[in-house]
Amino acid sequence: MTTSTVPAQRPADQAPGTPILEATGVIMRFGGLTAVNNVDLTVNSGEIVGLIGPNGAGKTTFFNCLTGLYVPTEGTVRYKGTVLPPKPHLVTQAGIARTFQNIRLFANMTVLENVLVGRHTRTKEGLFSAILRGPGYRRAEAESRERAMELLAFCGLDHKAEHLARNLPYGEQRKLEIARALASDPGLLLLDEPTAGMNPQETRAAEELVFAIRDKGIAILVIEHDMRFIFNLCDRTAVLVQGQKIVEGDRETVQNDERVITAYLGAPLEGATEAAAATEAPAASTDPSTEDDQ
Amino acid sequence: MSTTTRSAIPMPPAAAKALVAAGGLATAASTFVHWTWTSEFPGDLTVDGYPGGLQILTLVAGLLTALFALPLYHVKGTRWLSPAGPEAAALVLAAGAFATTWFTLIAISYELGGVANLEPGGYLAGLASLLPLLGALGLPREATAERWQSTGNPAAALRFAVSKLVGTRPDQRPAAPLNRWVEVLIIIAAAAIGLTVFTYGITTEYGELFIGFLILAAFGAWALMRGGLIAQLTAINARHRGTTTAAAFAAAAAFPFTQSDDHFASVGVNILIFATVALGLNVVVGLAGLLDLGYVAFLGVGAYAAALVSGSSSSPVGVHFPFWAAALTGMAAALVFGVVIGAPTLRLRGDYLAIVTLGFGEIFRIAVNSLDGISGPKVTNGPNGIRNIPDLDILGFNFGAEHSFGSFTLGRFANYFLLMLLVTAFVVVIFSRANDSRIGRAWVAIREDETAAQAMGINGFKLKLLAFALGAALAGLAGTVMAHVSYSVVPDPYQFAGPVPPNSAFLVAAVVLGGMGTISGPLLGATLLYLIPEKLVFLKNYQLLVFGIALVLLMRVRPEGLIANRRAQLEFHEDAADAEPPVTDEPVLTKAGA
Ligand SMILES: Nc1ncnc2c1ncn2[C@@H]1O[C@H](COP(=O)(O)OP(=O)(O)OP(=O)(O)O)[C@@H](O)[C@H]1O
Ligand SMILES: [Mg+2]
Numbered sequence: 001m002t003t004s005t006v007p008a009q010r011p012a013d014q015a016p017g018t019p020i021l022e023a024t025g026v027i028m029r030f031g032g033l034t035a036v037n038n039v040d041l042t043v044n045s046g047e048i049v050g051l052i053g054p055n056g057a058g059k060t061t062f063f064n065c066l067t068g069l070y071v072p073t074e075g076t077v078r079y080k081g082t083v084l085p086p087k088p089h090l091v092t093q094a095g096i097a098r099t100f101q102n103i104r105l106f107a108n109m110t111v112l113e114n115v116l117v118g119r120h121t122r123t124k125e126g127l128f129s130a131i132l133r134g135p136g137y138r139r140a141e142a143e144s145r146e147r148a149m150e151l152l153a154f155c156g157l158d159h160k161a162e163h164l165a166r167n168l169p170y171g172e173q174r175k176l177e178i179a180r181a182l183a184s185d186p187g188l189l190l191l192d193e194p195t196a197g198m199n200p201q202e203t204r205a206a207e208e209l210v211f212a213i214r215d216k217g218i219a220i221l222v223i224e225h226d227m228r229f230i231f232n233l234c235d236r237t238a239v240l241v242q243g244q245k246i247v248e249g250d251r252e253t254v255q256n257d258e259r260v261i262t263a264y265l266g267a268p269l270e271g272a273t274e275a276a277a278a279t280e281a282p283a284a285s286t287d288p289s290t291e292d293d294q
Numbered sequence: 295m296s297t298t299t300r301s302a303i304p305m306p307p308a309a310a311k312a313l314v315a316a317g318g319l320a321t322a323a324s325t326f327v328h329w330t331w332t333s334e335f336p337g338d339l340t341v342d343g344y345p346g347g348l349q350i351l352t353l354v355a356g357l358l359t360a361l362f363a364l365p366l367y368h369v370k371g372t373r374w375l376s377p378a379g380p381e382a383a384a385l386v387l388a389a390g391a392f393a394t395t396w397f398t399l400i401a402i403s404y405e406l407g408g409v410a411n412l413e414p415g416g417y418l419a420g421l422a423s424l425l426p427l428l429g430a431l432g433l434p435r436e437a438t439a440e441r442w443q444s445t446g447n448p449a450a451a452l453r454f455a456v457s458k459l460v461g462t463r464p465d466q467r468p469a470a471p472l473n474r475w476v477e478v479l480i481i482i483a484a485a486a487i488g489l490t491v492f493t494y495g496i497t498t499e500y501g502e503l504f505i506g507f508l509i510l511a512a513f514g515a516w517a518l519m520r521g522g523l524i525a526q527l528t529a530i531n532a533r534h535r536g537t538t539t540a541a542a543f544a545a546a547a548a549f550p551f552t553q554s555d556d557h558f559a560s561v562g563v564n565i566l567i568f569a570t571v572a573l574g575l576n577v578v579v580g581l582a583g584l585l586d587l588g589y590v591a592f593l594g595v596g597a598y599a600a601a602l603v604s605g606s607s608s609s610p611v612g613v614h615f616p617f618w619a620a621a622l623t624g625m626a627a628a629l630v631f632g633v634v635i636g637a638p639t640l641r642l643r644g645d646y647l648a649i650v651t652l653g654f655g656e657i658f659r660i661a662v663n664s665l666d667g668i669s670g671p672k673v674t675n676g677p678n679g680i681r682n683i684p685d686l687d688i689l690g691f692n693f694g695a696e697h698s699f700g701s702f703t704l705g706r707f708a709n710y711f712l713l714m715l716l717v718t719a720f721v722v723v724i725f726s727r728a729n730d731s732r733i734g735r736a737w738v739a740i741r742e743d744e745t746a747a748q749a750m751g752i753n754g755f756k757l758k759l760l761a762f763a764l765g766a767a768l769a770g771l772a773g774t775v776m777a778h779v780s781y782s783v784v785p786d787p788y789q790f791a792g793p794v795p796p797n798s799a800f801l802v803a804a805v806v807l808g809g810m811g812t813i814s815g816p817l818l819g820a821t822l823l824y825l826i827p828e829k830l831v832f833l834k835n836y837q838l839l840v841f842g843i844a845l846v847l848l849m850r851v852r853p854e855g856l857i858a859n860r861r862a863q864l865e866f867h868e869d870a871a872d873a874e875p876p877v878t879d880e881p882v883l884t885k886a887g888a
Contacts, residue, residue, distance in 0.1 A: 069748075104745065106739050106742035108738075108859075109742065117735050117739045117750050117752070118751075127760060130727055130734070183750075
């Protein structure tokens, strides 16, 4: 159901849905290093788009440019037609939420509180209403909690609502990051290596979760090293090498591209079923730090 | 878990128990004879027949030890004293009795110039207080034994034993709730005991007695914590938050009525001011995680603002506002000052912010020193300050005069104490409501990880400024009362560091020592930090040194502060996979070609 929908080099023209994210000519330089070099990328509504590339290719940097953590040296990012201001909180306000490659939860807050923080932009109660505790405040607070619990249930974490975030096992921390991002009611979700350090079962569960999020009408842009994950999920995949986007397209286009093979995949992949083989190497090498859980 | 038990000192369990109980009683009994021959040592320990001075502390410690030995014998109705295990509580209390007694004996020998000044009663007390300690060390302690056996290394076993002892909380299931009214009664009793202990501590008349009090109080609190009583109380308090708060404030309000002398009421009101400011700082440091080293300046702004509009003869502003208006003026002035300082500096993070706020704090003091009509416009009278601030008069109640209520007489400071208590209550309400709200969560998120907080849609700068402004306004409010309490406002107290509170360093210390992000933490921390320099004047120049060492030790033993945060308490839930490091930075892709 996932692969092979849009066999196209220039998907913006042909993909279903309307473009919600349009990055054009994004360049990010750190001194002499050009981490992102003139990248164009479009994400349409209802789409799952993958972003792959070797380490240091500039994927995370590109994410940071999209979400306002970095101000791109050149280029513009549009969300639903309007240019995004380079301030992270305004980007989230506009409707883009993200997770981080190296989990950045609020470690000493509870799971529920983490998600409630994610609701920040969608609630308005200020300091005075918090101090006065009028009926409006109580209602808003109760609604926030209800919504947060819904999201926790959606991500399968509701039974841990009162635990400290830092006491969760690794896989659940990743899920919590997603729940927290979803709390801001985004139209586009950016996931930076959501399965890094997960075992195969957890990775399958994460796939299900990503599909479920897409089915809520949220477009997704995901960075991954796990090829099977990418090819199972994504309608379209872009490959970034040394800051440049070298290829973009569906599974076949990417897998059979000479440049991608030499720069990233390393060995030619035959057919669909061997995708697993491609997975093996990155997955095995992904991370040694995660034997917990299960 | 193996049930093999071993004790630090091998002896039959029955003998160990008996030693604890009998030793505790013997220690208590030893206070009824005289310990020294001359009344030169403060408190007069030369009398037979009843205990005096420091002996009273030993008496209490001995009786407590004996009392906490009862659960060892499974005496009916005493189990609640140490629900998490009577051995640890007995051991800590025995150590407390030992420490209090030996402290007294050493103080006598040192101050009078030799052990020759100890009478047989003193030796008796020293020996008696050793007994429960020996007995408690002979009690079976499972965990220590296990570690001992597994490593065979006595040093490791000892370290483990110590870590077990100072560990923050015992492994204990929360007890089932009691009848509602029983719980309310327990809360009231706890508040009454708290008031008694506090009143005793504040009215100790000489430094030795205060140190003895601190030793006993510390060991007592530690024993209750190890025995699990504190955890029970915390659980009960959590079920009746309103009642607990009301009981605590009622106990505090009762304090001036227990005093016939206005002196201790003046100490009390100063503690309240200091504690309230510390709680205000806790918004900034504890919640938002902004280290503000110039916070005392906001107290100064509030005090100066109130002094200027107080109708004082030395104020260049010839107005006399009623108190509510003066309080609002002080708050508003501090708030404006907070925003003016915060707006440019809050873009900095961490240490840079600390340094810049320290600078601004000093700038305030130097500025008010210079606004004397010579180096600058005449506003604050420079080092002379604004003097002769008239006493408050609210609705015909003159705060400067004595008032009698039945058999109680409230002096000037007692009046201000009650006023300040209202201010403290106000600040407590603001703190707890702000903390438990969308804004408070955003502050804590910023403290935890500012980048992630921003990515969650939090306007970091705006919220940090809000925390700064709120903290400043609360300090300003306390300052308005302080101006009236102390008759005059001068620049000197509003410095970064000094030997007496309030100053910025002490304020930060009160928050960190008490427990960041909590309400009772800074209140307790500030009380201790106010009383210690107040009572230990005999340390003179060594005060800050001793103080620094004590702080370092405390932070080593209990880094989360005396009162652990609600969030820290959640570690109860810790799963088998305890807190594995979540960092997985940059997975190494060893794929060819990468
Ligand atoms: N703040 C920064 N300052 C300087 N250089 C940076 C900065 N952030 C990233 N870089 C550099 O930019 C390049 C791209 O890094 P980036 O983290 O975006 O790679 P990535 O594609 O996410 O890699 P990975 O798969 O390992 O996560 C790297 O060479 C990195 O060192
Ligand atoms: Mg990356």
